[in-house]
Amino acid sequence: MSDLSDLYQQVILDHNRRPRNRGKLPTATRVAHGDNPSCGDQCSVYLDLEGDRIKDLSFDGSGCAISQASASLMTTQLKGKTAAEAQKLYDEFHHIVTTGEAPEEISDIAAFAGVHAFPARIKCATLGWHAALNALKGDEAPATTESHTD
Numbered sequence: 001m002s003d004l005s006d007l008y009q010q011v012i013l014d015h016n017r018r019p020r021n022r023g024k025l026p027t028a029t030r031v032a033h034g035d036n037p038s039c040g041d042q043c044s045v046y047l048d049l050e051g052d053r054i055k056d057l058s059f060d061g062s063g064c065a066i067s068q069a070s071a072s073l074m075t076t077q078l079k080g081k082t083a084a085e086a087q088k089l090y091d092e093f094h095h096i097v098t099t100g101e102a103p104e105e106i107s108d109i110a111a112f113a114g115v116h117a118f119p120a121r122i123k124c125a126t127l128g129w130h131a132a133l134n135a136l137k138g139d140e141a142p143a144t145t146e147s148h149t150d
């Protein structure tokens with residue numbers, strides 16, 4: 001199990017050092033902000049939705065290593081997913097961070113299983129995901145929906 005813990009720690013460190021999809025997304029059609037005052041974490045999530053599917057997304061924010069690594073990982077997990085698939089992934093992630101029960105197969109989101117031992121940090125780990133789900137549910141489109149090529 002210690003080998004797995006090391007591996008998981010590597011995932012968190014890696015996302016913290018080299019955040020994926022960080023920064024404002026110019027093509028975003030939805031944005032939502034997450035705030036975790038108990039730790040001082042902030043996270044904004046930008047979504048480029050195509051119908052019900054997340055065509056692209058990014059996050060921006062500041063805070064502790066867990067909050068930022070989790071938001072970074074979240075963007076890699078949700079790209080290309082539908083709203084329903086995103087909700088399902090969040091449910092899995094939430095189960096992992098609250099119970100420490102990781103799935104059989106090693107996946108990056110299982111890296112956060114250790115968070116369950118630190119209940120105060122669960123909010124850090126779920127902050128970016130909450131922001132993403134809020135953005136998915138949002139009816140308003142604060143950002144423009146200008147057409148673009150990619």
Ligand code: ZN
Binds near residue numbers: 036063066
């Ligand atoms: Zn935090």
